[in-house]
Amino acid sequence: MIKIYTVSGYEEVGKNxxxxxxxxxxxxxxxxxxxxxxxxxxxxxIQQFPTKELQKLGAIPDDSSIRNRKVVAITFTHxxxxxxxxxxxxxxxxPDVPIYGTPYTIKLAKGEVKSEQYFEVKNPMYxxxxxxxxxxxxxxxIEFVRITHSIPQSxxxxxxxxxGAVVHTGDFKFxxxxxxxxxxxxxxxxxxxxxxxxxxIPESTRVSEPTxxxxxxxxxxxxxxxxxxxxxEADGLIxxxxxxxxxxxxxxxxxxxxxxxxxxxxGRSLAKYTGIAKQLGLIKMKGAKAVRSPNAVRKVLKEVxxxxxxxxxxxxxxxxxxxxxxxxxxxxxxxxxxxxDTVVFSAGTIPNPLNRAQRYVLETKLKMKGVRMIxxxxxxxxxxxxxxxxxxxxxxxxxxxxxxxxFRMLTHYAELAxxxxxxxGRDVFVSRNGYMVEIK
Numbered sequence: 141m142i143k144i145y146t147v148s149g150y151e152e153v154g155k156n157x158x159x160x161x162x163x164x165x166x167x168x169x170x171x172x173x174x175x176x177x178x179x180x181x182x183x184x185x186i187q188q189f190p191t192k193e194l195q196k197l198g199a200i201p202d203d204s205s206i207r208n209r210k211v212v213a214i215t216f217t218h219x220x221x222x223x224x225x226x227x228x229x230x231x232x233x234x235p236d237v238p239i240y241g242t243p244y245t246i247k248l249a250k251g252e253v254k255s256e257q258y259f260e261v262k263n264p265m266y267x268x269x270x271x272x273x274x275x276x277x278x279x280x281x282i283e284f285v286r287i288t289h290s291i292p293q294s295x296x297x298x299x300x301x302x303x304g305a306v307v308h309t310g311d312f313k314f315x316x317x318x319x320x321x322x323x324x325x326x327x328x329x330x331x332x333x334x335x336x337x338x339x340x341i342p343e344s345t346r347v348s349e350p351t352x353x354x355x356x357x358x359x360x361x362x363x364x365x366x367x368x369x370x371x372x373e374a375d376g377l378i379x380x381x382x383x384x385x386x387x388x389x390x391x392x393x394x395x396x397x398x399x400x401x402x403x404x405x406x407g408r409s410l411a412k413y414t415g416i417a418k419q420l421g422l423i424k425m426k427g428a429k430a431v432r433s434p435n436a437v438r439k440v441l442k443e444v445x446x447x448x449x450x451x452x453x454x455x456x457x458x459x460x461x462x463x464x465x466x467x468x469x470x471x472x473x474x475x476x477x478x479x480x481d482t483v484v485f486s487a488g489t490i491p492n493p494l495n496r497a498q499r500y501v502l503e504t505k506l507k508m509k510g511v512r513m514i515x516x517x518x519x520x521x522x523x524x525x526x527x528x529x530x531x532x533x534x535x536x537x538x539x540x541x542x543x544x545x546x547f548r549m550l551t552h553y554a555e556l557a558x559x560x561x562x563x564x565g566r567d568v569f570v571s572r573n574g575y576m577v578e579i580k
Contacts, residue, residue, distance in 0.1 A: 142303055142338060142579040144541050146571035148172075148201030152546055153345055153492065154222045157201040157230075158308060159209070160339075162301040165277045166206060168214045168234070169297050169308045169341075173225035174199050176494040190258055191229045200226040205574055207233050213276040214263065215284075216241035217310025218294035219248035220384060228256035231263045240274060242284060242293035243267040247416045270325065273300065285332070286325040288315035290356075290521025291384045292422045293322075296329075304338030307535060311343050311544065313523045314530065317357040320387045320422065326534070333535045339579055340537035342528060344545035348552040349524040360391045362517045363486060367395045374512070376448035376481035377401070380458040380466050381518075383409035386417045388486055389454065393428045396452040403428035404444060406437055407456035407465045437465070441475040448480060458487035459495045460502030467498075470505040479510035486517045525556055532560050539579050540568045547572075 142162050149156030154174030160167045173194070194200045211234045216224050219241075227249050231239065241249065246267045253261045268274060270286045279302055284295035289311045299306040314324050346353065367377075381388045389405070396403035405414060411432035417423040431440050444451045457466025469477045477483075483506060489499050506513055523531070532540075540562060542553035550570045557568045564570065569577045 142301060142306060144306070144339060144341065144569075144571075144577040144579065145206050146541065146543070146573065146575050146577065147203055147205060148573050149222075149544050150550065150571050150575075151573045153490070153544065153549075155199065155201050155226065156223050156544055157203065157226075158341060158543060159206045159211075160299045160301075160306045160308075161209065162303065163279050164210055165280055166209045166211045167276065167280060167282060167299045168206070168211055169299075170217055170223040170310070171201065171214070171226040171230045172220075172222040175221060175225075176490075176492050194226075194229060200229055202574060203230055203233060205576065211237050212280060213237065213274075213282055214239045215282055215297045216245045216249060217297050217308065218242075218289055218291050219245040220291055220311065223310070224249045224252060228253045228259060228261050231261050232259045235262060237263055238276070239263050239265045240268045240282060240284075241265075242270070242295055244291075244293040244416060244420055244422065245295075247420070248413075251412065251416075270295070271328065285328050286322070287312040288318055288322050288324055288356075289313065290382060290387070292320065292386050292417060292420075298332065301338070304336040304538070305332055306339045306341065307332065307337050307537070308341040308543075309343050309523075309531070311345070311522060312527075313353040313521060314527050315353075315355045317355040318387060319357055319360050319391060329531070329534045337535045337537040339539045339541060340532070340535055341541050341543050342531065342553065343522065344542045344549040344553040346520060346522040346524045347528050347545075347549060347556055350526075351524045352526040353522065353524045354519045356387050356519060359388060359486070359517065359519045362519075363391055363395060363484075366484065366514060366517060368398060374482040376445075376453070376477075377451070377484070378453040378455060378466070378469075378477075378481055379484040379486055380455050381486040382458070383407065383456055384413045385487075385521075386413065386423050389414060390423050392452065392454055392486070393423075393425065397427050399452065401450055401452045403452050403454060404440060405430040405454045406440065408432045409456055410454065438474060445475050457502070458485055459490060460498030460500070462498070467502055470502055470509070477506070477509055477511055482512040482514060484514045484517055488516070488518050488520060528553065528556055529560065532557070538567060541571060541577050542568070
């Protein structure tokens with residue numbers, strides 16, 4: 141019998157954590173945080189908060205349902221904080237259990253551990269290559285299958301059991317034209333479908349969208365179409381996007397070079413994510429620079445404000461997060477933002493009430509200062525309905541446990557599964573945080 145512990149991320153978008161058990165042995169998949177619960181953003185250090193306070197706020201998973209189980213491995217699908225952000229808080233509950241992920245993901249996870257102030261995390265961390273099958277116990281092995289998302293080296297995590305494979309999609313979309321060259325491993329997914337998938341645990345964030353999510357190449361075209369045309373007369377140019385979206389940041393650096401401007405990335409998280417990406421050869425920073433310390437940020441923004449036509453600023457704050465660079469600009473700090481400036485939002489608003497409210501406040505302040513705003517030069521990193529339908533047909537899983545979404549999103553996935561011949565309660569199981577699904 142296979143047991144799926146739906147620890148967290150089954151009633152919200154965020155703080156994702158799932159566990160797969162076979163014959164008393166458990167593999168954990170992801171240990172994420174829910175950013176909006178602590179009013180923080182990509183520039184704030186989560187490791188300054190104690191675990192009990194974070195769990196009380198509902199910001200990190202409550203892992204009590206599996207804490208006394210025999211955990212043999214911890215795996216990460218990708219490096220976003222809603223999947224790795226709680227590693228330093230929760231991994232110590234499973235001392236010496238090894239942690240696995242792709243190189244970029246593990247380097248980001250090590251960064252979270254390094255800044256932890258309450259625990260010493262002793263779990264060994266291993267960088268795992270795509271296609272490598274790692275035996276983690278007598279009965280269980282894990283595998284990372286290449287997939288595309290809005291951060292490099294994203295994976296589907298496969299837990300191989302004697303009863304068949306359990307496939308956790310992580311966050312994904314089928315991007316066949318990614319500007320950085322990453323492509324889904326369709327060949328391996330087809331092989332898994334033929335070998336037999338016992339359980340599929342798919343993300344559900346955008347499954348209600350009746351389309352296929354466009355490629356990142358579309359976002360590149362949208363950005364180039366705006367920045368690189370004859371009518372572009374802007375003086376100060378400021379772009380904001382996800383600090384971890386390396387492909388998008390690369391596109392903005394390319395655009396700056398084509399415009400004869402210098403790309404300047406401002407914010408601690410931008411420097412962190414691009415620094416590791418550069419180390420692994422995932423981004424080319426030609427002509428660009430990243431600044432992170434408060435003194436360096438003030439100095440460079442003073443330089444830029446005196447010669448705005450020479451720069452493309454790339455800053456944190458696309459969700460209107462308190463303390464982020466763009467929010468501080470809108471508050472009259474750091475940089476005299478106003479009618480001479482254009483702000484380009486190359487990011488969607490994360491779908492929760494707090495983010496929508498913060499973004500509304502930010503936009504209102506920018507309007508009051510006369511800033512020109514350009515919105516929605518963006519495509520999502522999450523699969524839509526037709527991506528999910530194709531995955532179901534590739535893998536032909538026996539059972540489905542939808543994940544990564546609120547109840548409405550999970551039921552939208554169940555509806556799609558029923559369109560494909562599955563039945564809720566028979567082979568599709570909509571669960572909640574802290575519950576367990578038995579696959580007999």
